[in-house]
Structure formats: structure tokens, C-alpha cells
Amino acid sequence: MKRRGTLLRNILCALLFLTVILGAPTGWLYDLGAGEGTGQGQWPSQGVGRLERQEEIEAFFLAQTPATIATGGELTACPLARLRDAGQEGVHYHHNYGGRWGSYVSEYITAGYPISAGEKFLQSLAAGGFYNRYYLVRLEDGSHLCVYFDDYLLLAGGDRFPVGYVRYATNEERQMLGRLAEDYDADTAYILDMYRHGKVNWMLDLTLRLGVCLAAGVGVWTLAERRKKRAISTT
Numbered sequence: 312m313k314r315r316g317t318l319l320r321n322i323l324c325a326l327l328f329l330t331v332i333l334g335a336p337t338g339w340l341y342d343l344g345a346g347e348g349t350g351q352g353q354w355p356s357q358g359v360g361r362l363e364r365q366e367e368i369e370a371f372f373l374a375q376t377p378a379t380i381a382t383g384g385e386l387t388a389c390p391l392a393r394l395r396d397a398g399q400e401g402v403h404y405h406h407n408y409g410g411r412w413g414s415y416v417s418e419y420i421t422a423g424y425p426i427s428a429g430e431k432f433l434q435s436l437a438a439g440g441f442y443n444r445y446y447l448v449r450l451e452d453g454s455h456l457c458v459y460f461d462d463y464l465l466l467a468g469g470d471r472f473p474v475g476y477v478r479y480a481t482n483e484e485r486q487m488l489g490r491l492a493e494d495y496d497a498d499t500a501y502i503l504d505m506y507r508h509g510k511v512n513w514m515l516d517l518t519l520r521l522g523v524c525l526a527a528g529v530g531v532w533t534l535a536e537r538r539k540k541r542a543i544s545t546t
Contacts, residue, residue: 335440336463337519338395341510345473349377352461352473352507359474365454368501372477378503380448380458382470387495388431389445389457390422391487392438395506396513399441416441419483424490440520441513443506445487447497455497457488460505475505 347356355377362371362378371378394400400418404411420442422430435444443462447455457480460473480488480502488499 335520335523336466337440337516338443338461338463338511339467340519342461342473342507345507345510349474350507351377351476352505352510354471355379355474362456362477362503363451365450365452365456365496365498368456368477368498372479372501375476377474377476379472379474379505380456380503381451382472385449386465386469387447387449387455388426389447389487389491390424390426391483392420392422392434392442392444393459394418394513395441395443395461395511396516397508399513421487425494440516445484445502447491447495448503453496455495456501456503457484457497458503458505461507473505473507475503477501478504 342352345353347354349356349359359377359379360371361381362368363381370376394416397418399416402413402415404413420434420438422434431444439462443459445457445459446462448458449455458475460475464472478501480500484502485499488497491497492499
């Protein structure tokens with residue numbers, strides 16, 4: 312019985328470790344000092360306009376006017392996610408048991424369409440710490456616009472969105488929007504990018520995650536040792 316309890320505890324600790332390393336959101340830490348303004352990824356200051364109609368998209372793009380979206384709008388998850396730090400893309404080599412092997416990290420990861428709740432959850436759990444998902448936002452005229460932001464904001468309630476700028480969609484983004492075009496009246500040429508690129512360094516972020524796991528492990532071990540000492544002292 313005791314072995315079974317120890318095994319269960321070890322499994323739960325391993326799952327918690329993987330969740331923190333792969334899926335825990337840390338973007339909010341890097342936004343603590345973002346402040347208000349008109350810079351991409353900042354909180355909107357007075358004068359930052361809202362994109363509300365499809366006919367406004369090109370005008371915002373041509374003038375490179377800062378924009379944001381209304382809170383409480385309908386958001387639909389897209390079957391595409393992109394690395395928070397583009398510098399993580401590429402082959403990463405590892406040395407293990409005297410050998411050398413490499414793993415490739417793609418800038419984009421895709422999902423099936425329509426994306427199921429289960430697939431979205433598993434993908435967020437396995438890669439949510441390193442990737443942000445794209446979303447379609449429903450504008451006031453009934454059309455849709457693809458937006459990209461640090462999606463920890465949705466966990467915080469999605470009651471505030473940062474400043475963004477309209478840009479041309481990349482090839483991967485266009486392909487994704489093409490898959491959605493049959494079901495949504497969405498502009499396939501433009502993206503409202505509200506993510507503050509460069510705020511995350513993936514290696515430092517991974518070190519932070521490992522530090523959190525180490526601190527949690529030390530805390531759990533310390534509590535277990537105290538319980539053992541109490542049990543011994545009472546016998």
C-alpha cells in the first residue's frame with residue numbers, strides 16, 4: 312500500500328513537472344513592465360482606436376495606425392500556433408549516453424480543423440509554454456479578423472487586449488486562413504499582431520521554469536522530512 316502511494320505521488324510530481332516545463336504560461340511576467348502607450352504589445356493608451364469593421368482593416372494597415380479589439384468579443388481558436396520566441400526555431404542537439412541526437416522545433420504548429428476541445432487542450436498542455444495560438448475575432452459588422460497575442464490573456468479573463476498593428480499574413484498564416492475561409496467571412500491578407508515580439512528569451516524562460524520546479528521539489532521534500540520527524544517523535 313505504501314509503495315502504491317509512493318508510485319502515485321511520483322507520477323503526480325512528474326505530471327506537474329511536465330506541465331510547468333511545457334505548458335505553464337509565463338507571458339504575464341514579461342508584461343508587468345509593458346506600461347501603456349501605442350507600442351505593439353503595450354496596454355492601449357487614450358487615442359488607440361478599435362478595429363470594428365472589415366473595411367477599416369486596410370486603412371489601419373496603410374497608415375500603420377495602432378489598434379486593439381473590443382473586450383468581450385467572440386473569439387474562435389485557429390488551428391495554428393506560433394513560437395513566442397522565433398529564435399527557438401531550428402535543430403537543437405542533445406548529448407545523452409555518449410551519443411548526440413537532435414530535435415527540430417518548428418516556428419509553427421498546426422492542428423486539425425475544426426479543432427476539437429480535446430486537441431486544443433492537449434496541444435496547449437504539451438506546447439502552450441512556448442507557442443501562442445491564433446484566434447479569429449468577430450468584428451461588429453459580422454466579419455472576422457485573425458489576431459495574434461500572448462494567449463495567457465484568455466486565462467486572465469480576456470477583459471483587456473494590448474496594442475497591435477495590422478500586417479501582411481505570412482505564408483503559413485495565409486494557408487491557415489484559407490482553411491477557414493469556407494466557414495468564416497475572414498480577411499485572408501492581414502493579421503492584427505498584438506504580440507510584443509522579443510520580450511521572451513526561450514532559454515531564460517526555460518531556466519525560470521526549471522527554477523520553479525526545483526523550488527517546488529525542495530519545498531515538497533522539506534515538508535516530507537518534517538512529517539517524518541514528527542511521526543518519529545510521537546512514537
